[in-house]
Amino acid sequence: MTAPPFSPFDRPNSYIGRSVPRPNARRLLAGRGQFTDDVQFARLTHVAFLRSPHAHARIRGLDLNAAKAAPGVIVIATGADLARLCRPWVGTLTHFAGLKSPPQYPLAIDRVVWRGEPVVAAVAATRALAEDALELVVVDWEELPAVADMETALDPATSVIHPEFGDNKAFSLHLESGAVDQAFAAAHQVIEAEWHFGRHTAVSLEPRTMVAQFDPSEQRLTVFQSTQTPYQMQDVYARHLGLSDAQVRVVAKDVGGSFGMKLHVYGDEMATAALSMMLGRPVKFVADRLESFVSDIHARDHRVKARVAVTADGEITAFAVDDLTGIGPFSAYPRTSAVEGNQVIRLIGGPYRHRHYRADLKVVFQNKNIMSQYRAVGHPIACAVTEAMVDLAAASVGLDPVELRRRNMLTDDMYPYTSPTGFVFERLSHHQCLDRLVGHMDYESLRAEQERLRRHGVFRGIGIAAYIEITNPGPAFYGVGGARISAQDGCILKLEPSGQVRCLVSVTEQGQGTETAMAQVAASVLGIPLDAVRVVTGDTEVTPHGGATWASRGAGIGGETVLRAARALRDNILALAGTILQAHADTLDIRDGLIVDADGGRERMALAELARIAFFRPDTLPPDFQPEMTVARHHVPRGQPFAFTNGIQAAHVEVEIETGFIKLLKHWVVDDCGRVINPQLVDEQIRGGVVQGIGAALFEECIYGADGQMQNGTLADYLVPMAGEMPDIVVDHVSTPTVYSELGAKGVGEAGTAASAAAVLNAVNDALRPLGARVTTIPLTPDRVLAALGKLDA
Amino acid sequence: MPGTIPIALTVNGAPVSRAVEPRLNLVDFLRIDLGLTGTHVGCEHGVCGACTLLLDGDMVRGCLVLAVQADGAVVETIEGLSERGALRRLQDAFLARNALQCGFCTPGMLIAAAALLAQDPAPSRDAIRAHLSGNYCRCTGYHAIIDAVEAAAAKP
Structure with missing residues (x-):
């Protein structure tokens, strides 16, 4: 007698595929x-940081005497003090050939390169006393010219932030596949457009928080940290603080949101760990909201010029793009700030069949906060550029946007498929997802309603955005470039x-x-x-x-x-x-x-x-x-570097043309993440991701002046999506499990964010099309909408 | 260094007396002096709603009230409200609907939702969305929270 073939997926007591509630x-x-700030410690001390008020300045002198004498102060430390305890880090990896970044220290030494860079640390009995002491620090600043605008960062007249590099270029990359010039020469239509994507940031509700506790008797460092990556941080603390990893323990208690922001190395956190070693006592650092805005990594910040070649019957034959992105003064450690732009230019055009592709990427330094990986790294930019260009292509040949996508999306008989940028798609389900989406939306009725309402001066728009998402990365992501990040x-x-x-x-x-x-x-x-x-x-x-x-x-x-x-x-x-x-x-x-x-x-x-x-x-x-x-x-995943997922989203919006306000009416997602372990958790990952993308589409922007000052670094000035403005979000699935694992599950955490801004951008421009207007910058603020309508100067 | 001021108040049903600095805000007093860490600090300028609590029965931001202003008041936090069962229907609905992810906004969100249901036992989805618009959630996208509040309102 033999047991029936064992499958965990169809047993009477299988939980895979079921929406069970979360025990935690x-x-x-x-x-x-138990968030990190909730944990209690004996002999706890608190650190606060004096941060640079200037985008670029020399530190001519520091007077710390009054601060050192302030009540409750345990130590006041400078960049030079902590450089003796902590080795600097450099945010480059070898698989991004040519990527440059200078050594970075916990606190600035001699010079600051962005507004918000930590300069002096005060450790005291309470956070309030530490902040009091910092009020007494006197810095003799010599302001230097700031490089704020990425468009002019490479001009010869622009000052160079890191003179040893000769210019402000951190990284560049050229991709070329097929016969691009011939494809454009043979095209029935060539469409060109330029798109701008503002900087935004993660705004996790729980800020970056850590308590570092060094025990000199055992020479052991324990770090309680709100982090996604305790193992990476264990390795970083050990290597940079002169310890072995056996001497370092990192504990992530409950983490109050992270979204890719809580896996980078930050100077203030390295300083906190170093101060704990200096003092032999626990040191707590909690970023307040104002310092979060100027020190948590920022995201995006791209200008993309795009061209697309279309035949008379609506076949897209070629894309050509030029992406310029600004990353602040350093490439982030240890994952680098090259990944974002690299993914943008490799993902553009991803769902489609064109064989001719050219991309140029330039990554430049600026005197702004550091830009690096945040949820859906590169995907939202790639998706928005692709889908906005596809909508323009459809309009240019008089085809409905759904029909043009049907004619150009990869079909089921094409897998495995190698994209012009070298990505291999094991099996995707673009057409099934599109069919489901159109059904859920009742697309034809929405179009009829749109037509009817336009006659009454109501401008509604429908935006579609297909996407691919990189999930389940193996060592190709970081390990091959020398990063000590486990695959x-x-x-x-x-x-x-x-x-x-x-x-x-x-x-x-x-x-x-x-x-x-x-x-x-x-x-x-x-x-x-x-x-x-x-x-x-x-x-x-x-x-x-x-x-x-x-x-x-x-x-x-x-x-x-x-x-x-x-x-x-x-x-x-x-x-x-x-x-x-x-x-x-x-x-x-x-x-x-x-x-x-x-x-x-x-x-x-x-x-x-x-x-x-x-x-x-x-x-x-x-x-x-x-x-x-x-x-x-x-x-570890084998057989393919990533497991690609795919899906499609749609947004339905109404644009009030007198005010430029955009009302989100509804949003739909059909996603294919392979086998779904818990449908409810997956749906909520998608919904949450969609709303983060909508934040980028409509509200969120780190606004900088020409002097490199961030002008809206409070939660009252930097707008995030709140319940009142958000729509209900319909989520459905197609399931194409990967054959490279038995479970067959692919990732889903970033799919929502990957395409929601693109769908909203297309919906708004669909609403504006009969008025001859187009918005090309996100966030799609009311003033930008009004400017596009010619009612306001841009 | 400023001196301290004595205050006496009721927190989650129990009398509390302390001497506090005038600049200490109520949420820091609850978290640091009383160890009531269920009330969270998100922005410290009254925008995010993470520190929502009840002061003499009214929903307030714990970061916009000084501890000295709570002298003589009755304060209730997520801990006390949970223990006396005041939030049970909402908590059950949030659990069933997965209307929380990281959970950092959740105590404030529950207290805000309870305040709505106290005024309006059967709010529309739009009314729920409007009422909760002072509570920031970065994880869920709000849809599940609206569903959960709707479900809790529908229960006897």
């Missing part, structure tokens, strides 16, 4: 979360004496539901109730080393890791059960926490009984049998 949500709902993840599964299971896994939780999804996989494979699995994440002393959660990798890579570990533990449990029950292991199964006959399901023993024998009465087992109730497994 109860305490968050009861105010019992693999690890899981330890332990059967405990109660018969319950503890799952220690390297992927991390920031609210997306990682722990729940991992529990679902473990419970399904093991055949035990979901509440019998306890998942532990985010502690380098406890969980295996791994990549953690970023780049839409948690479910796909972490989930496969847990699946492999659970399969191994299941085999060990059944081997023990077979020994106890004197049966072949393959005649037994585990269902709902019980050992049963695989055939017929008769109960044989409870897991708790098996565990009791394994731990407390192994003397009753054969002398040569050793029960192995703890297993560890790792997983």
Whole structure:
């Protein structure tokens, strides 16, 4: 008798594909979360930072005497003080050939290069006293010319921020595929447009927060940090503070939002760790909202000139783009600030069949806050440029935007497909997603309604945006360039004496539901109730080393890791059960926490009984049998560098042409992230991502003056999406599992953000089209809409 | 260094007396002096709603009230409201609908939603959206929160 082929996906007690609630949500709902600022420490000290008020200035002198004498002050430290404790870092990787960035120190030394750069640290008994002391610091500044405008950053007349490099160029890249010039020469229509994308930032509600605690008696540094990547930070602290990684523990408690912002190395955080080593006491740093705006990484900031070639019957044959992006004065460490632009130019045109492509990327330094990876890195820019150009292409040949997309999207018979930029798509589902989307929207009715309402002076628009998303990245992302950032993840599964299971896994939780999804996989494979699995994440002393959660990798890579570990533990449990029950292991199964006959399901023993024998009465087992109730497994994606997902979004908007205000009426998403582990968690990842993208489309912009000063660094001035302006969001799925893992799950964390701004941009321009107006800059603020309508000077 | 001022108030049903600096705001007093860390600090300028709590029954921003202004007042936070069951329907609905992700905005969001349901037991979706527009959530996109408040209102 043999057991039926085992599949964790169609068992009676499978949790995969089910919307189970998150076990860790109860305490968050009861105010019992443990965010880093909530943890209590003995002998705690607090650090505050004096930040540069200038975009570019020389520090001619510092007078610290009054600050040092201020009440409650423990130490006042300068850049030179901390440079003695912390080695500088350089934000370059070898797979971005030619990328330049100078060494960066915890605090500025001699010169500041952006407004907000930390300059002096004050450690005191309370945060308020530390801030009081900083009021007494006197800095003798010599202001220097600021490079603010990326458009002129490379002009010979512009001052050079890092003279050793000779110019303000950090990185450039040229891509060329096919016969681009011939394609444009042969085109029926060539459409050209220039698009601008403002800077914005993550605005996680919980700011960057950490407590560094150095114990000189053991020479051990423990850092409690609101971070996505405890393992990366463990390595960074060890290497830059002169410790071994065995001396460093990083613990991520509850993380109050991160979105890619909490995985970069920040000077103030390195300073906090160094100060803890200097003092031998815990030091807490919590960025306040104002310093978050000028020191959390910023995102985007692109100017893209694009051309597209179209035949008379609406076939897109070529794209050519030129992307200029400004990254502030440094390339961020350790992931670099080249990834954003690199992904923009490699993703443009992604859903379509054109074979001719040319792209030029220039990445320039500026005296502004550092720009680097934030949710959906590069995708929203690539998607907006592509989809806006596709809409213009449709209009140029008199085709409906849906019809033009149908004629140009990759079809099901083309996979595996290699894009002109070298991406390999295992299998995508563009046409199925488009068909579903059109059905959900009742597209024809919306078009008829749009026509009818225009006659009454009501201007509504429909915007479509197809996308591809890079998920489940392997070592091609960072490791090959020399970054010590793990591409693999690890899981330890332990059967405990109660018969319950503890799952220690390297992927991390920031609210997306990682722990729940991992529990679902473990419970399904093991055949035990979901509440019998306890998942532990985010502690380098406890969980295996791994990549953690970023780049839409948690479910796909972490989930496969847990699946492999659970399969191994299941085999060990059944081997023990077979020994106890004197049966072949393959005649037994585990269902709902019980050992049963695989055939017929008769109960044989409870897991708790098996565990009791394994731990407390192994003397009753054969002398040569050793029960192995703890297993560890790792997983790294193989076979392809990334698992691409795809999908499509649509926005329905109304533009009030007297005021320029935009009302979002509804938003739709059809996404294909392969196998869905928990539909509700996936849908909410998409909805949350959509609204972040809408923020970029309509509201969010870090506004800088020509002097390099950020002018709206408060939450009252920098607008974020609030409940009142946001629409309901319809989410549906097509499922094309990847064959490169058994679980078949691809990532979903960034899909919403990838295309929502593009859909809104297209919808607004669709509304404005009969008025002959077009907006080419996001955020689509009322003044920009009015300027496009000729009612206001641009 | 400023001196301190004695205050006496009721927090989550229990009397509390402390001497506080005049500049100390109420949310820092609750978090630092009383260890009530369920009330969060998001912006410290009254915009984000993370520090929403009840002061003499009214919904206020804990970052815009000084601790000395709460002298003699009755303060309720997420901890007290949870323990006396005042938020149970909303908490159950938020859990069922996954109307929270990181959970940092959630205590403030629950208190704001409860204040709405106290005024209007059956609000429309638009009314829920309007009422919660002072509470910033970066994770959910709000749709699930609106669903959860609607579901909690519909329950007996």
